[in-house]
Amino acid sequence: MADKQTHLNGAYYGPSIPPPTRHYHRPGRGSGCGCGCCLLRCLFNIIITAVIVIGLVGFLFWLAFRPNRVKFHVTDVQLTEFNLTANNTLHYNLVVNMTVRNPNRRIGIYYDRIEARAYYEDQRFNTQTLTPFYQGHKNTSFLNPVFVGQQFVGLGARETSKYNEERSNGVYSIDLKLYLRIRFKLGRIKTGRFKPRISCDLKVPFNSAANNSFAGTFKTTRCGLDF
Numbered sequence: 369m370a371d372k373q374t375h376l377n378g379a380y381y382g383p384s385i386p387p388p389t390r391h392y393h394r395p396g397r398g399s400g401c402g403c404g405c406c407l408l409r410c411l412f413n414i415i416i417t418a419v420i421v422i423g424l425v426g427f428l429f430w431l432a433f434r435p436n437r438v439k440f441h442v443t444d445v446q447l448t449e450f451n452l453t454a455n456n457t458l459h460y461n462l463v464v465n466m467t468v469r470n471p472n473r474r475i476g477i478y479y480d481r482i483e484a485r486a487y488y489e490d491q492r493f494n495t496q497t498l499t500p501f502y503q504g505h506k507n508t509s510f511l512n513p514v515f516v517g518q519q520f521v522g523l524g525a526r527e528t529s530k531y532n533e534e535r536s537n538g539v540y541s542i543d544l545k546l547y548l549r550i551r552f553k554l555g556r557i558k559t560g561r562f563k564p565r566i567s568c569d570l571k572v573p574f575n576s577a578a579n580n581s582f583a584g585t586f587k588t589t590r591c592g593l594d595f
Contacts, residue, residue: 438477439469440566440591442544448576450540452523452531458493459518462486462572464544466511466591470503474554477503480561481549484513488542489530491521502553513544535574539584544568545594567594 442464449461464484470477482498494515503509523531534540546566552559568591573584 435475436471437593439467439471440546440568441467441469442568442570442586442589442591443467444588445570445572445586447540447542447572447574450535450574452521452528456521456523457518458488458521460486460493460515462494462515462542464511464513464515466513466568468503468509468511470505470507470509473505476505476553478551478553478558479503479548480551481547482511483547484511485545485547486513486515486542487545488521488540489523489527490543491523491527493519493521511546538574540572540574542570542572544570544591546591565594566591568592 444465446463447461449459451459453459478500479502480500482500484496484498485492486494494517496513496515498511498513501509531540545568548562548564548566550562550564552562568589570589571587573586
C-alpha cells in the first residue's frame with residue numbers, strides 16, 4: 369500500500385532536486401573578444417602585408433634602375449653691373465652658366481618647366497623662364513640664365529651696410545634658385561610631375577672691363593636641394 373502511495377499520480381515526494389546551473393557569457397570577458405578583435409587582427413595583417421609588398425617593390429625598383437641624384441653646378445658667372453641707388457633700386461647685369469648632370473643609366477628626365485630666380489639679401493630682383501627639354505641617360509645639359517635690368521629691393525639698414533661692404537670687397541653674395549617641374553622616364557613608363565627646388569649660394573666677383581674692375585675669378589659652386 370505504501371508503494372502505491374509513493375508513485376501516486378507520477379509525483380515525486382523525495383528530497384528536493386536543485387535546479388541546473390546556468391552559465392552566462394558576457395562580451396568582452398574571458399578568452400574571446402568577439403568580432404572587434406577579428407576585425408583588428410585582419411586590419412593588422414593587411415597593413416603588414418601592404419608594407420612588405422611596397423618594400424619589396426621598392427627594393428626591386430632600386431635593383432633595376434639604381435637611381436642617383438641629379439647634380440647641379442654653377443660653373444661660371446659674369447657680373448658686370450650691380451649698383452644700388454639711394455632709393456633702393458638695384459641695377460644689375462648677371463650671366464650664369466650651369467651644368468645639369470644626370471648620372472642614371474636607365475632614367476631620363478623631362479624638365480617641363482624651369483624658372484630661375486635671382487636674390488640678393490632675400491630680395492628677388494629677377495626671374496627668368498628657361499626652355500623646357502628632355503635629358504637622356506648619363507647626360508650633361510647646360511643652362512644659361514641671364515638677368516639684366518633694374519628692380520626695387522626693400523633693403524634695410526643692415527642689408528644696405530652689407531651691400532656697401534661687399535661693394536668695397538668686390539664680391540657679392542647672390543642666391544640663385546631653380547623652381548622645377550619634372551617627370552622621370554623609366555623605360556616606357558613616365559611618372560607624375562615633381563616640383564623640386566634647387567638652391568645655389570654664390571660668391572660672385574664683380575668684373576667690368578668698362579670700369580677696369582676685376583675682383584677675381586668665380587669658383588665652381590655645387591647647388592643643393594632646397595626643402
